[in-house]
Amino acid sequence: MLETPRIKTVDISAQKMIFKAELDKVETAWDRYDAMQPQCGFGETGLCCRVCWKGPCRIDPLGNGPKKGICGADADTIVARNLLRSLCVGASAHTEHARHIAHTLYALSENEAPAYAIKDEHKLLDVAKRLKIDTEGRSITEIAKEVASVSLEDFARFHGEFRWLNAVINPLRKAKFEALGIMPQNLDSVVVNGLARTHVGSESDPLNLLLAGARVAIADVSTMAMGTELSDILFGTPQPTMTTANLSVLKKDAINIALHGHNPLLCEIVCDVAATMNDEAKRLGASEGINIVGVCCTGNELMMRHGIPLAANYLSQELTIITGAVEAMIVDTQCIMPAVVETANNYHTVVISTLDDNKMAGATHISFHPETAIEGARKIVQLALDAYSRRDPNKVDIPTNTQKAIGGFSYEAIIAALQMVDKENPIKPLIDNIVNGNIQGVVLFGGCNNTRVVHDYNYITMTKELAKRNVLVLATGCAAGALAKFGFMTQQATEDYAGDGLKTVLTAIGQAAGIGGPLPLVLNMGSCVDNTRAVRLANEIANTLGVDLDSLPVCVSAPELMSEKAQIIGTWATVLGLPVHIGIVPQIIGSPFVTSFLTQGIEETLGGKFIVEVDPIEAANKLYTEIQKRRQKLGI
């Protein structure tokens, strides 16, 4: 067969480790991808229904085969139902994340979580204010308790005001949702309702199914905001910090611990505990002590708050282990490939799962609970120390092209930098520069990696294209990982890639903020759950201008998305009124109705829409066109 080997990644450190994987005869996601080819067309088009056990029913998108499932569900119903199910799962993942953090804050206020503290009282007061909680004359603990209670009530709220939603969605947008009848009442039942509608013989109207998806999305953005903001209260609101990224951040002479997953509850404590065990590590012969590195969004959480180096994003997670230098990979939840356990078996690495509802087959499990966090973390770090003696130096090969990166651009950090330019009205310099065209618009990159496209390539290509046209680039999640690893979160990148207008603005703000040069080309806003930091910034601009989000020259792009969480985030961004580019053909194209509604019809009602474009240059062009359309409408 005439096949040329395809390029797998543009991350040089990852390329090196893919090569090592071949030498070590260790399988990676790319090998499994190859073995999986060709992938099933029914699944790819969303036309396979497994809702009941009469199925699977598959609709033939090409002509002669069946046009209806056994129950009579047609392509539109099947695709809309499948999509709604995925959105519910994505929202559930965010819900569990936020719930876990809210519970911990509550436990802390009850004195039952000794490992934790309120690290950012200012943020607590800010959140309390936005949740309309009285702070006057009350102790921090009392306020924390009410913030936690109100948050926990939001999950099952039956009466009264949905507090987090009101704190996140601007009034103009809320009015639109109310008019459409898609306002959720709380966080939990909206998911249950969404799932119930997809049961065999329930809803078959594809439009109503999609509107149910929109409703789940509105609840989801509210939950995500809760997850982020309560984490800031517990662990501190991120501020710009210098760090490093890509697989080269592992150290030959250290005991390397990779923290992987999504939830800051565990990794924060592991960091604290590891800091106290450095001497032990040195006694074991690791002259550089313990080296903690991040993977995926746990990595982003740590990078944002503590400047801890980020080793890998989603598709390079296995490669972290393949360096042969990782003593332990500690995982919590979401986006952890089951494969890492097998990968670790080829080396001395111990994979430790920590959440009782996220056990991994074949991994060592150490139950992690907020009440006993410190003992748990100590056991975990001890396992890493034990593993060090089993390390085979012949198997160690760490890439050596470390990239610098600046992380930590929370909403608060961006406002603080802008305050250096305009103390009274910090959002004004940003708006002025959008109006005068120095900044044409804003694109927020989010999402994952996907074996269907070259790892990290779309992020790099699109960022270059947009930045040179003076588009301000923000990033979260594995998008942020990609751009950090590639050196786009540096001042040098601004010099190299920003258009003149953008460079002027980033330099002015950077100088005023006293960092002796421009802000980095791409502002890292955090993990994927932190996308709501960008929503807060966009709302601030919209409110100041007295318009809704669908008027702003702001777009979202997820050029390498895969997870259901990314799907729901893309959906809420669309529902909030933003154009959302996706670089992967979504599993909906089997339904002409769903496809046309999500890429066109929805724009009329809600202002946002999905733009599917697999070519990154073309995608950048399309987003730039959307930005120009919006500028024109605003008359700027």
Next chain:
Amino acid sequence: MSDVVDNIFIYTDPERCMGCHSCELACAMSHSSYDFNSAVLAGVVLIPRNKVIAIKNQTTTAQCVQCEAPCLDACKSNCMTREAVGVIKIDEEKCIGCKLCFKACTYDSITMVEIPQEEPTDGKKKRKKLKAFKCDLCFDRIDVDGSLHSACVEACPTDAIIITRDNSYRIKSLSLRGY
């Protein structure tokens, strides 16, 4: 590929094939004595004689094109036959696993499959047993009137697979596969 052979063979239209692998499952089932559920439950390995392949953005299947059959000439154990309908067939029972046909096939259409053997009780080393597998258009399922019921053709949900004697399809199929 210039020779005109009027044997009957399988052609899979890449424009229609969705790569669902249904034909592979059907092929494997067709050459076994199991039904689908019991095969899955028993965890038995059943090997198809065809293979779904991807070329650029298209999918199609690869299997024997029933050509002028150098494989048949190569076989020294008399297990290959040219059937009247124009199919080259292997008698898997008689096959001794010598690989001569496998080496003779110009188009990589014969698979040598390891057949699981019982552990020898006399302490001798376990010997590998191979058998040659290839597409026979499900010749065992032929009707009295000579019509074929190839399992893959029946299984394909998009009707991508046809049975034909038209040599131009043979050329298409082979060139798709890079020959």
